[in-house]
Each structure stands twice: as C-alpha cells, then as structure tokens.
Amino acid sequence: MPLIRRDSPGASPxxxxxxTIAQLSxxxxxxxxxxxxxxxxxxxxxxxxxxxLQVETSSQVREAIFTSLLLIRSDASARAAAEFVxxxxxxxxxxxxxxxxxxxxxxxxxxxxxxxxxxxDVRILSCDLARTMPGEVATRLLSGLLQAExxxxxxxxxxxxxxxxxxxxxxxxxRACKARFPGEAxxxxxxxxxxERAGAGRLDMNG
Amino acid sequence: xxxxxxxxxxxxxxxxxxxxxxxxxxxGYEIDEALNGLEALEKLLAVPVDLLIVDINxxxxxxxxxxxxxxxxxxxxxxxxxxxxxxxxxxxxxxNARAAxxxxxxxxxxxxxxxxxxxxxxxxxxx
Amino acid sequence: MGDREPPSISEDEFARLCDFFYRxxxxxxxxxxxxxxxxxxxxxxxxxxxxxxxxxxxRVRMDLDREIEEIVNALTVNETYFYREDHQFHCLxxxxxxxRVAQKAPGETIRIWSVPCSTGEESYSIAMWLLENWPxxxxxxxxxxxxxxxxxxxxxxxxGVYGARALSRLTPDLIERYFExxxxxxxxxxxxxxxxxxxxxxxxxxxAETRAQGVFDVIFCRNVLIYFNDESRRVAAENLFxxxxxxxxxxxxxxxxxxxxxxxxxxxxxxDAIVYQKPLEARRG
Numbered sequence: 001m002p003l004i005r006r007d008s009p010g011a012s013p014x015x016x017x018x019x020t021i022a023q024l025s026x027x028x029x030x031x032x033x034x035x036x037x038x039x040x041x042x043x044x045x046x047x048x049x050x051x052x053l054q055v056e057t058s059s060q061v062r063e064a065i066f067t068s069l070l071l072i073r074s075d076a077s078a079r080a081a082a083e084f085v086x087x088x089x090x091x092x093x094x095x096x097x098x099x100x101x102x103x104x105x106x107x108x109x110x111x112x113x114x115x116x117x118x119x120x121d122v123r124i125l126s127c128d129l130a131r132t133m134p135g136e137v138a139t140r141l142l143s144g145l146l147q148a149e150x151x152x153x154x155x156x157x158x159x160x161x162x163x164x165x166x167x168x169x170x171x172x173x174x175r176a177c178k179a180r181f182p183g184e185a186x187x188x189x190x191x192x193x194x195x196e197r198a199g200a201g202r203l204d205m206n207g
Numbered sequence: 208x209x210x211x212x213x214x215x216x217x218x219x220x221x222x223x224x225x226x227x228x229x230x231x232x233x234x235g236y237e238i239d240e241a242l243n244g245l246e247a248l249e250k251l252l253a254v255p256v257d258l259l260i261v262d263i264n265x266x267x268x269x270x271x272x273x274x275x276x277x278x279x280x281x282x283x284x285x286x287x288x289x290x291x292x293x294x295x296x297x298x299x300x301x302x303n304a305r306a307a308x309x310x311x312x313x314x315x316x317x318x319x320x321x322x323x324x325x326x327x328x329x330x331x332x333x334x
Numbered sequence: 335m336g337d338r339e340p341p342s343i344s345e346d347e348f349a350r351l352c353d354f355f356y357r358x359x360x361x362x363x364x365x366x367x368x369x370x371x372x373x374x375x376x377x378x379x380x381x382x383x384x385x386x387x388x389x390x391x392x393r394v395r396m397d398l399d400r401e402i403e404e405i406v407n408a409l410t411v412n413e414t415y416f417y418r419e420d421h422q423f424h425c426l427x428x429x430x431x432x433x434r435v436a437q438k439a440p441g442e443t444i445r446i447w448s449v450p451c452s453t454g455e456e457s458y459s460i461a462m463w464l465l466e467n468w469p470x471x472x473x474x475x476x477x478x479x480x481x482x483x484x485x486x487x488x489x490x491x492x493x494g495v496y497g498a499r500a501l502s503r504l505t506p507d508l509i510e511r512y513f514e515x516x517x518x519x520x521x522x523x524x525x526x527x528x529x530x531x532x533x534x535x536x537x538x539x540x541x542a543e544t545r546a547q548g549v550f551d552v553i554f555c556r557n558v559l560i561y562f563n564d565e566s567r568r569v570a571a572e573n574l575f576x577x578x579x580x581x582x583x584x585x586x587x588x589x590x591x592x593x594x595x596x597x598x599x600x601x602x603x604x605x606d607a608i609v610y611q612k613p614l615e616a617r618r619g
Contacts, residue, residue, distance in 0.1 A: 037541065037572065059272075060575070060598055067568045088299075090269035098266050102564035124294055125264060128219075135392060152316050153294040160220045164353060165395065167388075186316045189229070190222040200346030221353055245593035245601070246360065252603035267597050 021045065024052040032061045040068030043076070050080040059091065066099040078106040082114060086122050097125060104132035115141060120151045127157035135165045139198075142166070143173035152184045159187065163194035170198045212330045213237040213254070217247040217273065218262040218292070223315075227260060230319045231326060242266075244273025251277070251284045258330040259289040261309075263300075271307040278308035288329045292317060343372050347387045351375070354395065359406070359560055360591040374408040403561040410589055412557065414455045416462070416496075417503040419556065422585045423463040425607035426552060430583050431468065434551040437581045437614075443475040445550040447577065449536060450558050451480030454491030455500055458523055460554070461530045462512055479547060481536035488533045494523030539566050544573040551579055557587035559595055571596035578612040585609050 020042075023035035036052070039045040049065050056062050069077040084096035100107050107129050114126035127145070130138040142158040149155050155177055162170045178191040214231060216224045219242045228238045239256060241247035243265040263270040270291060278285055291309035293300055304312040311325055343351075348371070352363045363371060375390065382401065384390035393401045417423070426446075434444065448457040457480030464471050482488050498519050501509055513521035536543045538558070555574060559567055574584060575598045584599065585607065586592065592599050592610050599610035 063568075063596070063598060064572060067565075067572060070565055070568065090263050090271050093264060094266060094269040094272075097264075101266070102568070121294060132395075134396065135388075156222070156316065157220070160222050163222060164350060184316055185319060186223070186226050189226050193222055193225070197346045197350060200344045200350075221357075241593075242357065243593055245597060246591065249591060249593055249601045249608060252601065252608065267593060 021048045024048060029058045029061055032056070032058070033064050036061055036064040036068055040071035043072050043074055046072060046074070046076045046080050050083065053084065053092065062095055066095045070099040070102050073103050073106055075106060075109065078103060078110055082110060085114070085125050086119055093125065097128065100129055101132055108133060108137065111141060115145050120154055123154045124157045127154065127161055131161045131165060135167045138162070138165045139167045139170045143170055146173045146177040152181055152187050155181065156187055156190055159190045159194045163190070163197045166194060166198040168199055171195050174198070211235060211237045212258065213239065213256040214258045214260060214326065214330065215239045215241060215247060215250065215256040216260045217241045217244065217265070217270070219243060219265040223262070227322065230322055234323055236326070236330070244268030244270060247273055248276060255284050256287060258326060259287055261289055261291055263291065263293045271303060274307040274309060290325060290329055343375065343387055350391060358594060359589065360594050361589050371409060374405070378405055378408060397563055406560060413499070414452050415500045415503055416455050416459045418456065419588055420463070421606040422554070423460065425604050425609065427464065427468040428606060429604040430552055430609065434581065435474070443477050445477045445479070445548065447479050447481065447547065447550045447553045449481040449538065449553065449555055451482045451491055451533065453487050454480055454494060454531070454533070455496070456480070456554060456556070457491065457531045458494065458527055461527060462508065478531045480531055480533045481547065483535065483537045485535055488535060491533050492528070494528045495520055538570040538573060541573050544577050547577065549579045550577055551582050553578060553582070553584040555584055555586060557590070559586065560590050567595050571598055575599070575612060580612055581614045582612050583609045
C-alpha cells in the first residue's frame with residue numbers, strides 16, 4: 001500500500017504509521033518488506049520494528065527491518081538492535097551487529113555497557129563494535145576490558161580489534177593480558193600480533 | 208603422492224584464521240580463508256575444498272545459515288565435511304550444529320593438538 | 335616536495351591497510367602491489383594533510399570527507415569503455431537470458447538495466463552484444479535502460495559520441511557497423527543503436543527513483559556500490575532487490591562482492607561469471 005501523496009502543497013500528509021505498522025505482520029512477505037522499509041523514516045516505529053523482528057521468519061524482511069533501525073539511528077533504535085546481540089538465533093545476532101556496526105556514533109554511547117554485560121558471548125560480540133570507533137576510543141575501552149576480563153575468548157575478541165585499530169597505548173595492557181593467561185596458545189599468538197601492529201608507525205611526513 | 212588437501216577456514220577474526228593457518232600448513236594442508244558465510248559460498252563455487260572449519264558468529268551470514276544453505280545446495284560442495292567452532296559450550300549449540308549439517312563441533316579457544324587430530328580425521332587423512 | 339621519494343610504509347602499517355580493505359571490500363592486496371599502493375597512499379596523505387600514516391589510516395577508517403572513495407579510486411582502474419568486463423555479457427547471452435526466458439511468459443519483454451550508466455558505454459555495449467551474440471535476439475522484445483545520478487553524463491550518453499579510447503576494445507568491423515565517424519578522433523553511435531537504449535536519471539539510494547524504473551530481468555551495477563558507505567550500500571542493495579524480478583540477476587564489478595554488501599541475493603556461478611540472483615520465492619529464515 002503506497003503512502004498517501006500530498007494533494008496540495010502546504011497540506012501535511014496523513015501519517016501512515018498505524019496502517020504501515022499493522023502491515024509488519026501481514027501474511028504476505030512482500031507487504032511486510034515494504035512496510036519495514038517505509039518505517040525507516042519513522043523514529044517512533046522502533047518498538048514496532050523490534051517486536052516484528054522477534055517473530056519475522058523471512059530473512060529478507062529481517063534485513064529490511066534492521067536497515068530501518070539503522071536509518072533511524074537513535075539511541076532507541078541502537079538499544080533495540082543491541083537486544084538481539086543476545087538472541088538465541090545466530091542470524092538475528094549477525095543482523096543486529098551489522099546494523100550496529102554502521103552507526104558508530106550512536107553505539108559509542110552504549111558500548112561501555114555492552115562490554116560489561118554479564119553474558120560473555122555479548123561481551124565477545126560487542127568487542128567487534130569497537131572496530132568502528134576512533135583508535136583512541138577503541139584502545140581505551142578494550143584496554144580497560146583486558147585488565148579485568150576473566151574469559152579468554154572475550155580477551156581474544158578484544159585483541160583482534162586492537163590488532164587493527166589499537167594505538168601504542170594498547171601495548172602495555174596487551175602484555176599484561178598475555179601474562180595473565182600463560183596457557184592460552186591462541187591468545188598468546190594473537191597478542192604478539194597485536195603488539196607488533198599497535199607499535200608500528202614509521203611513515204612520518206615530517207622526517 | 209596424493210595432492211595436498213585443502214581447507215576453507217571461515218571466521219571473521221583474522222587472527223583466528225591466521226592461527227589455524229599456522230598450525231595446519233605445517234601439517235601439509237592448503238588453507239583458504241573467508242570472513243563470512245557469503246564469501247565462503249562464493250569461494251566454494253570457484254574452488255571446492257576437502258574440509259570446512261566454520262565459526263558461528265560472522266557478519267552478513269552466520270555459520271548456521273551458511274551450513275544450511277550449503278547443505279541444501281548442489282553436490283559436490285554440499286557434502287564437504289564441516290567442523291564447526293563456537294565460543295559456546297551449551298548442549299543446545301552442539302545440537303544446532305548437528306542439525307545445520309556440521310560433522311563435528313569444537314569449543315574455542317581451540318588447542319592445536321585437538322585441531323590437528325579432528326582435521327586429520329575429517330579431511331580423510333587418517334582412519 | 336614533488337621530487338621526494340615517498341618514505342616507505344612499515345610492513346605492519348601496510349598490513350593494517352590491506353586487512354581493512356579485505357574486510358571492507360573483499361579485495362586482496364599483495365606484496366607485489368606494495369610499491370604501487372604506497373605511492374597512492376603517499377599522494378593521498380599529501381592531499382589530506384596527514385602527517386603520519388596513522389593519521390591517514392584514521393581518516394580512511396572513519397571515511398572522513400569520503401576518503402574511502404578517493405583511495406579506492408586511486409587504487410583501482412576506473413576507465414569506462416565499450417565491452418568492458420565482457421565476460422559478463424558473454425554470461426548474459428550464454429546463461430542468464432536463457433534462464434530468464436524459461437521463467438517468463440511468452441511475449442513478455444526482457445528488461446535489462448545498466449546503472450550507473452555513466453556516459454553510456456555499458457548500455458550500448460549490452461545492445462551491441464545482444465545483436466551480435468544472441469541468436470534469439472529477434473524473437474523477444476528487449477528493453478535496455480541506462481540510468482545515472484549525473485545528468486550531464488546522461489546527456490552525453492544520449493548523444494553517444496566517443497573517442498578512440500572508449501572504442502579500443504571493439505573490432506574495426508564493429509565500429510564500422512555501429513558507429514559513424516563525426517570527427518578526427520570521434521565517433522557517434524549510429525541512430526539505431528542510440529534508439530535502442532533509453533536513459534533516465536536515478537539515484538540508487540532513493541527508493542522512489544529506483545521503483546519508478548520498474549522491474550528487470552538483469553541488472554548491471556558495476557563499480558559503484560564499492561564506494562558507498564555501509565548505510566547507503568544496504569539501502570541501494572534493497573532498492574536493487576526490489577528492482578529485480580524474482581529469479582532475476584545482478585552483476586557487480588570484478589572487484590566487488592555481495593559478501594560485503596548484502597545477504598539478500600544468492601550467489602550463482604556460470605562458466606563466464608559469478609552473478610547474484612533474487613530468489614524465486616521469499617526465503618524462510
């Protein structure tokens with residue numbers, strides 16, 4: 001069902017939201033797809049989009065819903081997406097992380113909380129979101145995590161990101177982490193790589 | 208002399224792929240890499256392999272979706288054995304892995320000796 | 335300053351850049367291309383006023399002032415010319431059209447979209463290729479549409495005037511039959527060729543504009559999505575998905591992959607090309 005067009009300039013269009021939200025649960029996946037896409041322009045549709053995600057069976061419609069949460073780009077839409085990081089459904093977790101990775105300026109506000117989530121799998125997956133932050137921010141957040149984290153898989157996820165974006169400030173926390181987990185072969189391997197990458201830096205235009 | 212067996216490592220962490228590569232190349236395997244399920248499907252159409260090592264949480268397409276898609280597709284790539292890896296040790300995840308079509312399931316962090324043993328088993332190097 | 339040999343990037347810095355590009359685009363840069371890449375990076379560092387590689391890499395990662403578009407442009411070859419990546423046209427007439435015809439009602443028009451079409455080389459190439467290589471070309475109604483956001487490029491496409499470089503992959507015989515010489519080093523596409531393609535302005539990320547073009551059997555969307563940011567890539571992919579008939583195909587540029595763009599399509603491999611297909615029916619999650 002198309003949005004109702006303006007018939008005259010100055011007349012404000014009737015808000016289609018009520019009908020469009022109902023279409024999110026239509027039996028026809030094409031109808032649900034179109035509704036999901038339209039709602040990317042409606043910031044107050046976040047709760048409806050989140051509810052729809054919980055029951056949507058079509059992978060294409062789910063993708064469109066996550067894109068709309070991304071387009072809305074608010075604290076509410078980021079939090080709504082972040083809830084699916086802890087889903088039992090791996091596809092919903094991936095979809096949520098893809099959307100969150102594209103809105104770093106909003107995610108920056110919720111990331112510290114996610115990195116301290118009681119669920120270690122949420123912490124693991126959230127480390128990856130630091131990849132989209134400026135190097136200094138990612139280094140600060142993930143170095144802090146490394147100092148206190150007990151789960152080697154979480155440390156490994158943090159190290160993976162620091163290898164790509166960590167600054168020299170990450171080196172000491174990385175070394176300390178390696179010392180805390182002497183028996184972990186993968187973690188030691190990963191930390192060695194990350195230390196080398198974080199310390200590199202020879203190309204300087206000024207000499 | 209048999210051709211070297213080829214393994215596709217599917218994990219979104221570069222360091223994980225690198226770690227497996229460093230272990231398995233020493234054992235005589237050729238290693239290809241992909242960082243999500245979509246890339247893996249694309250690569251398998253071009254170069255089939257003898258074994259998949261596939262993680263669960265990846266961008267764009269997770270490991271379960273990848274494996275179900277692969278298994279639902281055409282031979283010969285649909286029947287390539289798959290070793291699934293995960294950070295989760297719950298029984299339900301092992302069941303999910305089997306249902307998706309994994310032949311074996313390992314919990315991270317993975318030890319080199321265990322990896323070698325199961326890869327040799329699944330890639331048909333040893334009975 | 336202009337004569338300075340660029341200082342070398344350290345191995346680890348080079349590695350970080352390569353890993354970033356692999357993750358983002360799927361492109362793999364090897365040691366063999368290192369000197370070439372260093373030069374381009376050095377040029378971009380000068381232009382952007384980045385004092386260190388770390389600063390420049392931060393600009394790239396944050397896509398400041400569309401730096402990703404700049405560096406990708408600098409690193410890839412971007413000329414447009416007739417019969418560029420013609421293995422995909424070969425795939426079109428060998429596999430894709432056959433499969434589409436099998437799924438269509440008799441008499442149903444075959445619709446092909448070239449977007450972005452730039453100055454028309456790709457769109458006219460498709461028309462020429464079909465005439466030259468598809469035995470069934472006379473048995474079907476075929477509509478070829480070229481679209482671009484740049485209206486000046488569209489005007490040039492409609493005019494259809496090209497220089498020697500654009501025609502360099504065409505045989506003299508093809509040029510003779512499809513073009514008229516209109517200047518010292520310029521040729522114009524023959525009127526019949528120009529009349530076989532329609533051109534329209536379209537912004538790929540505006541759904542109203544893509545939807546207005548209707549639905550297609552095959553879309554060529556080559557070498558544009560790689561420049562879009564994450565959000566725009568998703569929106570464009572969803573628009574392109576809507577613009578395809580179920581079972582329709584989309585072809586990307588040779589350095590591009592849907593694995594970095596969208597999970598909506600299914601990957602298919604044919605003898606000449608890897609293409610992506612809209613499923614015939616909605617996929618259950």
